[in-house]
Amino acid sequence: MELPRVVYENLPYGYFLASGALFSLGDSWPLLFSGAVFYLAACIVLVQRSAHRRRDKYKHKQKRVWLPELIYEFLPYAFSAVGILLLMISNSNIVQFIAFSLMIWAIRNLICRHNNRTRKQGLF
Template structure:
C-alpha cells in the first residue's frame, strides 16, 4: 500500500515525467511515451478532482457544448501542445503561440485546481456580528 504523500503526488509525478520526456528527448517513441504519461496524469487528476468536489453533487455542471472529457482535458491539451511546439518546431514564428498556449493551459489548470480543493483543505471563515 502506498503512503498518502506518494498517492497524492502520483498525477503530478506522471505529468512531470511526461513533460520532462517531451522536453528532453526528440524521438517519436519518446513523444508517444511522453503523451501517454501526460494523459495518465491528466486522467488521474481529473478523476480525483471530480470525486472530491462538493458542488458537483449539488448542481449539474455546465460545460457548454463540449462533452465532459473534452472540457476537462483542455488545459492539459493546451499545455502539451504549447510545449510540443516549443520543442519540435524549427520555425521561430511559432514560439510566441507556443508560449501563449502553454501559459493559458497552465493558468486554466491552476484555476481549476484551486477551485477543486478537497473539503478538508477549505477554510471556513466565521463572521461574528
Template sequence: MLPILLYEPLPLIYLCGGATLLATGENGLLLMSASLFYWAGALIWVIRSKNRRTDVLASRGYPTHKFLLFPESLYEFRPFFYSFVGILLLRNTGQTIWLVTGALLILWAIYCLYRRSVNRRHLNRYQYKSAKLKTRLF
C-alpha cells in the same frame, strides 16, 4: 497501499515527467511512452478532481461549464490539451511566433488549472463529509 506523500503528487509527477520527456526526447518510442505518461497523469488528475468536487452543481450532476455543447469530459481535458500542443510547438519549431504561441498555451493551461482548483475547493473533504453526515441525520 502507497504512502500519501507519494500518492497525492502522482498525477503531477506523471505530467511533469511526460512533459519533460516530450520536450527533450529524440527516439520515437520514447516520445510515444512520454505522451502516454502525460495523458495518464491528465486522466488521473481529472478523475481525482471529479471525485473530490464539493460544489453543489457538480454533486447534482449539472454541467458546470459555460460551453453547453461541449461534453464535460472534453472540457475537463482542455488545459491538458493546450499544454500538450504548447510543448509540441516549443519542441518542433524554431520560429519565434510558434515559440511564443507554445509558451502562451502552456501558461494559459496552468492558469486554467489554477482557476479550476480555486473554484472547486468550496469545502475541504473533512468539512464536506461532516456536512453530508449532518444532512443525512436531519
C-alpha cells in the same frame, strides 16, 4: 497495498516528469509514445481526482456547457501539450510566443477550476 499520502498525491506529477524526460531523451518513436502515455496517464489521474473531490458536484450539472464534459475536463491539458510540442519543434519567435501563451492559458484554467471546485458553497 496503500501508498503513503505524500507519494499518492505527487504521483501524477512524477508521471509528468517522466513524460518530459522521455520527450527530451530522443526522437525515436518508442520514446515519444512512452512519453505520450505517461502524459495521458497523469492527465487522467488528475481529472479523476478532481471529479471525485469536487465540493460542487450537484451544482455543475445544472450549468450548460458548450463542450461535452469529457472534452472540457481535458482541454487545459491539451492546450499545455500543444504548447510544449510547439516549443519543442519550432525556432520561430511568433510560434514560441503562441506556445507560451497556450501554456499560460492552461495553467490559468487549471488554477481557476481548482479554486471554483474546492471552495465551500456560498449563501447566494
